[in-house]
Amino acid sequence: MARRLKELLIIVAITFGLGEIVARVVTRSPRMPVIFGQPVLPLLPPEPIVRAWIDQRNTAVYLAPDELLGWVPRPSSAGLTYVSNAQGVRAFPTDRVYTSTPAPGRVRIATFGDSFTHCDEVTNDHTWQYALEQSDPRLEVMNYGVPGYGTDQAHLRHEREIGRARPHISVLGIWVENICRNLNIFRFYLVPSGGMSAKPRFVQAGGQLELIRGAALTDDEVLRTHLDPSTQPLLAKDYWYDPYAVADYPWRYSRAIASVETLYFAWRRAQVRDALYEYRAPEGIDLTVAIAQAFATTARAHGSRPVVLVIPMRDFLGTLHAGPGKFPLVGKLQEAGLDVLDMGPPISQLAHAQGTEALFLPSGHLTPAGNAAFARELSVLLAPMVEAVITATAAAGTTTTTTTR
Numbered sequence: 001m002a003r004r005l006k007e008l009l010i011i012v013a014i015t016f017g018l019g020e021i022v023a024r025v026v027t028r029s030p031r032m033p034v035i036f037g038q039p040v041l042p043l044l045p046p047e048p049i050v051r052a053w054i055d056q057r058n059t060a061v062y063l064a065p066d067e068l069l070g071w072v073p074r075p076s077s078a079g080l081t082y083v084s085n086a087q088g089v090r091a092f093p094t095d096r097v098y099t100s101t102p103a104p105g106r107v108r109i110a111t112f113g114d115s116f117t118h119c120d121e122v123t124n125d126h127t128w129q130y131a132l133e134q135s136d137p138r139l140e141v142m143n144y145g146v147p148g149y150g151t152d153q154a155h156l157r158h159e160r161e162i163g164r165a166r167p168h169i170s171v172l173g174i175w176v177e178n179i180c181r182n183l184n185i186f187r188f189y190l191v192p193s194g195g196m197s198a199k200p201r202f203v204q205a206g207g208q209l210e211l212i213r214g215a216a217l218t219d220d221e222v223l224r225t226h227l228d229p230s231t232q233p234l235l236a237k238d239y240w241y242d243p244y245a246v247a248d249y250p251w252r253y254s255r256a257i258a259s260v261e262t263l264y265f266a267w268r269r270a271q272v273r274d275a276l277y278e279y280r281a282p283e284g285i286d287l288t289v290a291i292a293q294a295f296a297t298t299a300r301a302h303g304s305r306p307v308v309l310v311i312p313m314r315d316f317l318g319t320l321h322a323g324p325g326k327f328p329l330v331g332k333l334q335e336a337g338l339d340v341l342d343m344g345p346p347i348s349q350l351a352h353a354q355g356t357e358a359l360f361l362p363s364g365h366l367t368p369a370g371n372a373a374f375a376r377e378l379s380v381l382l383a384p385m386v387e388a389v390i391t392a393t394a395a396a397g398t399t400t401t402t403t404t405r
Contacts, residue, residue: 032045032046032049032192033255033258035259035262035263036263036266037193038192038262038263038265038266039192039193039262040255040258040259040262041245041252041258041261041262041265042245042246042247042248042249042252042258043188043189043192043245043246044226044227044246044248045188045192045196045226045227047223047227050196050222050223050226050227051223053195053196053222054196054219054222054223057195057197058219061074061077061078061079062074062077062078062079062082062084063146063147065216066215066216067215067216068156068160068200068213068215068216069146069153069156069157069160069199069200069215069216070153070197070198070199070200070215070216071146071148071197071216072088072146072157073088073089073090073146074088075087075088078094081121081122081123082118082124083124085097085098087164089142089143089144090118090119090124090127090129090143090145091124091142091143092124092125092127092130094124098140098142098165100164100166101166102140102166102167102168103140105138105390106138106139106140107138107139107140107168107169107386107389107390107393108140108141108142108165108166108167108168108169109132109139109140109141109142109167109168109169109170109171109382110141110142110144110158110161110162110165110167110169110170110171110304111129111141111142111143111144111145111171111173111309112144112145112154112155112157112158112161112170112171112172112173112295113144113145113146113149113151113154113171113172113173113174113175113309113311114145114146114147114148114149114150114154114173114175114178114181115145115146115147115148115149115175115365116145116173116175116311116365116366117143117144117145117154117171117173117175117309117311118143118145118146118147118149119143119145119365119366119371120147120363120365121361121363121365122365122366122367122368122371126368126371126372127143127371128366128371128372128374128375128378129141129142129143129375131371131372131374131375131376132375132378132379132382134375135375135376135379136379136386138386138390139386142165142167144157144158144161144165145173148187148194148195148197149181149199150178150181150182150184150199150201151172151174151178151181151182151288151291151292151295152182152199152200152201152202152291153199153200154172154173154295155172155291155292155294155295155298156200158170158172158295158298158299159298162298162299162302162304163302166302166304167304168304168305168389168393169304169305169306169307169382169385169386169389170295170298170299170302170304170305170306170307171307171308171309172292172295172296172306172307172308172309173309173311174288174292174308174309174310174311174329175311175312175313176277176310176311176312176313176316176320176327176329177313178288179276179277179284179285179288179329180240180273180276180284181199182201182202182284182287182288182291183201183238183239183240183276183283183284183287184199184201184238184239184240185198185199185200185201185212185214185234185235185237185238186198186214186225186226186232186234186235186238186241187199188226189235189238189240189241189242189245190240196222196225196226198214198215198216198217198222198225198234199214199215200212200213200214200215201214201237201238202287202290202291203237203287204286204287204290209290209291209294212234212237214234214237229241229243229246239283239284245265277316277320277327277328277329278320278328279328279329279332285328285329285332286332288329289329289332289333289336289338292308292333292336292338293336293338295308296308296338305339305385305388305389306338306339307339307340307341307382307385308333308338308339308340308341309341309343309378310327310329310330310333310340310341310342310343310344311343312343312344312347312348313364314351314356314360314364315364316344317344317347317348317351317352317356318348318351318352320344321344321345321347321348322344322345322348323345324342324345325342326344326345327342327344330342330344339385341378341381341382343374343377343378343381346377347359347373347374347377350373350377354373358370359373
């Protein structure tokens with residue numbers, strides 16, 4: 001019996017040792033150990049990686065830290081693909097500057113949102129804003145999108161810029177993953193591969209939106225937050241921060257055990273995301289709708305018509321985007337009395353007809369052809385609003401002329 005037990009222990013030890021060797025080989029990475037793209041627990045990045053991110057942020061050409069918004073395009077800057085004009089807006093030609101008021105007969109549309117509004121991974125002449133302008137010479141479309149933004153940041157940038165932009169129509173682009181971003185402050189705990197930036201976050205208190213200031217951390221704050229999360233009180237307000245995920249438990253010194261635990265953690269996080277998207281966990285959509293209502297209030301106060309543009313995720317084409325209003329976010333926005341343009345169904349139909357690869361890049365952003373198709377479909381949905389602006393502007397001009405006479 002003792003001999004058999006000894007043999008069993010030897011087999012277990014050998015098996016565990018081999019598993020440990022395999023785990024360390026599989027998870028080997030020049031940065032942090034990863035398994036299937038997921039950083040192995042605990043989520044405590046090494047100091048050199050944090051310092052490298054800080055250096056990258058501080059020397060970035062296109063995006064600059066911003067005390068309120070977290071980050072924003074630098075005016076008159078050019079990265080590898082992106083160019084901003086003197087107003088910090090993507091435009092084409094790239095040196096184009098918008099006048100303080102729209103030209104007579106032009107309908108100015110200002111668009112705010114994340115990378116799907118900014119149109120990541122394509123040049124300025126392949127954004128859907130430029131394609132939308134080309135579809136109708138009466139339109140002037142400004143691109144205030146910023147990579148990585150949440151709906152909260154888009155709303156705050158709209159508050160900052162609307163007085164200068166003076167658009168007839170203010171568009172809030174919501175890529176549906178923003179439902180998750182709007183609950184987040186520190187990017188690393190939502191998407192560990194997405195950097196270590198911090199953003200503002202709203203919470204709902206007594207039916208009102210309350211702004212939590214978490215943007216533009218100093219270099220020292222970035223270091224302390226990610227190397228020793230216990231020193232950062234704002235993490236208590238970050239929906240995606242999990243103290244268990246950052247704890248340096250003894251068993252996590254085993255790469256094999258930590259890898260298995262990491263895969264379970266990733267699966268559990270995916271379940272939480274699905275619950276938010278499907279409104280089984282209402283906090284994400286409820287907060288997003290409240291921010292969209294605040295965006296609309298700001299637009300109306302400046303004489304602009306607010307429009308919410310729901311931008312589909314590739315993962316939900318043919319399912320939650322298959323039919324009008326099928327995505328719970330769309331229904332909740334409509335229930336709140338907002339004008340909603342749901343791009344999910346038309347893009348889902350186009351992807352089915354043409355192939356997903358024709359419209360979407362591997363990253364999930366739209367291809368140049370995808371942006372052009374997006375603009376064509378959007379122009380149809382926007383047409384009644386554009387006509388209403390033209391009619392109202394013409395009527396106002398007639399009234400002014402009559403009064404002057």
